[in-house]
Amino acid sequence: MEKRKSIVAGFDIGGAHLKVTRAQDGRILEAVTVATPLWLGLHTLTSAFEETAPIYAGADLNAFTMTGELADIFPSRDAGVAALLDEISSRFPGENLIYAGPSGFVGAEQAARLSADVASANWHATASLVAKLAGDALFVDMGSTTTDIIAIKNGAVANDGYTDAGRLLSGELVYTGFTRTFLFGVASSAPVRGRLTPLMNEYFASIADAHRILGVLDEKDDRHASADGKEKTIDGSIARLARMIGRDAADLTLPEWREVARWFSEQQLRKMHDAASLVAGPMARDVPIVGAGTGRWQIRRLAERMERRFVDFAEIIPADDAVRGEASSVAPASAVALLAGSQL
Missing domain, CATH: 3.30.420.40 (ATPase, nucleotide binding domain)
Known part of the structure; x- marks a missing residue:
């Protein structure tokens, strides 16, 4: 047979x-x-x-x-x-x-x-696979919209919460992603020429715009329309970012816009770091971070900040x-x- x-x-x-x-x-x-x-x-x-x-x-x-x-x-x-x-x-x-x-x-x-x-059990499936492939790990999966942060201990998923509500409380679900997150979802102000400027509380731009300006966005990972429905270029992203702080693109230089974009990416990383510190609290220092998803660039930065070895899910x-x-x-x-x- x-x-x-x-x-x-x-x-x-x-x-x-x-x-x-x-x-x-x-x-x-x-x-x-x-x-x-x-x-x-x-x-x-x-x-x-x-x-x-x-x-x-x-x-x-x-x-x-x-x-x-x-x-x-x-x-x-x-x-x-x-x-x-x-x-x-x-x-x-x-x-x-x-x-x-x-x-x-x-x-x-x-x-x-x-x-x-x-x-919403998809995080559990990926964490279960990581448990088989990597043993002990702090597993972080950053997609377009959300970030999952899950402890893997003794080859098993060691989650605290399970539902979305429970995982939001435990830090295992951070509602921020690499492309679709609204900028006012990660910050309420941004530094512009030495002054902390409150943001326009409107959907004028997304975190994809910040990452595009920084040159770290793979365009195939940004599959939805931009906030204004216009071109997904650095110039287009700067125009959208400018509206967030009540300005026009010509008001600042390209290096200055990169600094504004870097601020938003940094604020997102800080939210991830806060949550990851909660989840990783009892874990040994030599336990690596295994990163998956479209936001692996950001997860690498998280691993550096937490002084943990980074393992790319793509490699294992x-x-x-x-x-x-x-x-x-x-x-x-x-x-x-x-x-x-x-x-x-």
Whole structure:
């Protein structure tokens, strides 16, 4: 009898992106992210599934995790989980597994009864994979919107909180990301020519603009429209940043705008550092930080600040070299594909 090929597709259904991976024999071969503004309606998810079909076509097994139940088109998290499970069941009639945190992988029917475990469990999936790959670690995954900070002890996830509410309290969830975060979400003022200037409390710019000005943003990681809907260039980002402090782009020099941009990135890093200090408190000094996600540049800086060795998730995940970076950027999708595949 011919041995069954272990091709597993992994999905992370978020409120802003759909992330999909394809794994075979325990190795990530393909990985992709598609902008999916779920707050506009479930049709955006349908379109994203259609766009990513070449990645999951012919898979023996589909494994899912989600955070999209938070989208405000749903009246509650439970309703969101139920709606996304319905979408999964209707589009994928074959064998599907849903990640339910401490309950492990379950079928769609059981997942509907475990919505509290299924909701926003993608961080737990990635942390569980890191526990297998790296042993003790402070795992930090910074995506476009949020940052997860999780202790890994004795090869197991050692989380304090589990729900979003619990993890916000424990410091394990910091609602700041590398691209989509509003600038007034990390600071209320910025230094301009020696004066601390209060910010305009408007969505004139995002942290992606600051990181673009600093030259540390990979443009493929910024998949949503800019705050003003205009060009994603350094000049465009400076114009947006200028509005935050009541100015025009010509009011300051390029080096001065870089200093303003650096301030916002620094304020974001300080929020991460505060939270990471709470989570890492009881951990030994030689325990490294394992960093995943599109914000690994920022996580490297966090490791330097905390005087801990940095380990890039992209370097330890079993993946083809050509897709290591993207496999890390879509870490939860990679994790569910690999974890589910290990059960075949």
